[in-house]
Amino acid sequence: MLLSDHILFLDGEALVIDKPAGLPVDAPRDGSLSLENHLDSLRFGFKRWPLPVHRLDRDTSGCLLLARNPKAHGRFTRAFEERAVEKQYLAILDGVPAGDRGIIDLPLGKTSTAEQGWRMVVDPKGKPSVSHWEKLAEAGGRALLRFRPETGRTHQLRVHALEGLGFPIVGDPVYGKGGAKDRTMLHAERLVVKRDVKPPVIAEAPFPDRFVALGFAAPEGAAPTRG
Template sequence: MKNIAIVFEDAEALVIDKPAGLSIDRPRKGGPALEDHFEQLRLGFQRDPVPVHRLDTDTSGCLLLARNPKALSRFGRAFEERVVEKRYLGVLAGVPDQTEGTIELALSKISSAEKGWRMIAAKKGKPSVTHWRMLQDVGGHALLEFLPETGRTHQIRIHALAGLGTALLGDPVYGNGKGAPRTMLHSAALTVPRAGKPPVAATAPLPADFAALGFTDG
């Protein structure tokens, strides 16, 4: 079992660079899951660390794990209160008309027997806000920085499609799934404030599959 890179560690928090393809929960059909790595990630502690938030299976990058129940509660509250700063990088299956902007689209979940469930932009949905700017344009694809204010399920993926008119490269749900072996989304940085302590602050380097497309983070 391949070791997972740890990009932040202290007595109450771990931030890992989650590989693309690793599920937070064990998939119903089986396959790799985060719990396969708990023994490595205990780092001498008796408790398994617990993920505080979610990343899609395809999404790589910064994932915060709490090392005790009190920390889990505090970190969870920080996400609920929207004081966590999150920076994502994503590759669009095209190039947007503008170079930066803010997407404000309410989101709602729908499901059907043939397509399963997905998120859609809907006026009666939950408010969702994502700030974005284009960093690079290579070979007809654009590397974007996404700064989400809210943390809705699939928020960046549906905002790319419904707000920018172009899905993320490789996205099989909101795009055509072509051009990349996975949905090209990466959690590049995470900052979680803590009362009386320095914040949890971590960055995860640009993945190899982003670099293979000709992109750099900077």
């Protein structure tokens, strides 16, 4: 796999890749491959490796922003912290929620037990977490949704799908019925980061083949599947 073939946006300070599902951003404890193993191939003439600005879960595919220098990394990090970034995700739910669209406003906190390990839960004293959603299609008793999160909490969409809509994301091993060989059906579809002087960073990731395999076609306006 060559991540240099997955470039969605590239200029002097920003790089957006279409991260494959199954590739972790941070190096796993078991020593298996991660994004770090591919950074040298993403220098494109720069001496420094690009650095990821945010995180996507191992199974989540799609738009991942990397900064090509430390100053840009600082600016992009602040943009995420100040909610100045537009994010869109696609997800396949293991069921069909009522209604066509809505807003999920459920604060989230972290919990940990010896039996289940750590996970995120709805917690009235947790951090504010808001997600907008709309239903795009149905197939085989499942629904394709588009999420637009206002906040960026850990596992936010995965918990909001289950607790806010009543159905987990297909393949989710923590909040759903996913097993060791399953992939969570979550895809970072679009990313827009505004900049002061330069034009905004705008990236759209192709509709995933794994979504097509479950009976869904790319929604209107989405980037086509990778050919």
